[in-house]
Amino acid sequence: MLEKHIVTCHNCGEEYEVRCTSKNWERGKYRKYCCTQCATDHKEIREEIKLSKREAVRLAKKLKLSCALCGWNELPCDVHHIIPQAEGGSDDFDNLIYVCPNCHRILHQDKSKYSIDYLIQHSIYYNKKINKE
Numbered sequence: 001m002l003e004k005h006i007v008t009c010h011n012c013g014e015e016y017e018v019r020c021t022s023k024n025w026e027r028g029k030y031r032k033y034c035c036t037q038c039a040t041d042h043k044e045i046r047e048e049i050k051l052s053k054r055e056a057v058r059l060a061k062k063l064k065l066s067c068a069l070c071g072w073n074e075l076p077c078d079v080h081h082i083i084p085q086a087e088g089g090s091d092d093f094d095n096l097i098y099v100c101p102n103c104h105r106i107l108h109q110d111k112s113k114y115s116i117d118y119l120i121q122h123s124i125y126y127n128k129k130i131n132k133e
Helices: 022-027 036-048 053-062 101-109 116-121 124-132
Strands: 003-008 015-020 078-081 096-099
Touching: 003 022, 003 116, 078 101, 096 101, 096 124
Parallel strands: none
Antiparallel strands: 003 015, 078 096
């Protein structure tokens, strides 16, 4: 059965309605863009930023970024896959979030605490894009 959800476009930030099964919603497998143009723009930007997860960790540590969820920045944080690789997640910046050890533990133990859409809005990619503008 399809469910309706209001999500935020990963490119422009506009809210739109998406319909998907509860299983696909939980796995983050639903349309991420409000229109074809946003999907195209986002793909072009992602192709410009090609770093491995290891390079992303090094860069985040060098920039002394703080936890995307709580702001903690006493020591280097962890990079967490929003959609696990075992479930089809990638090392793309829009699937990685920089979190402190405590938030990282919470993300693994209580998967319902934060929605996938919320985590993606705080992903390394999305925050990098906002900081550029």
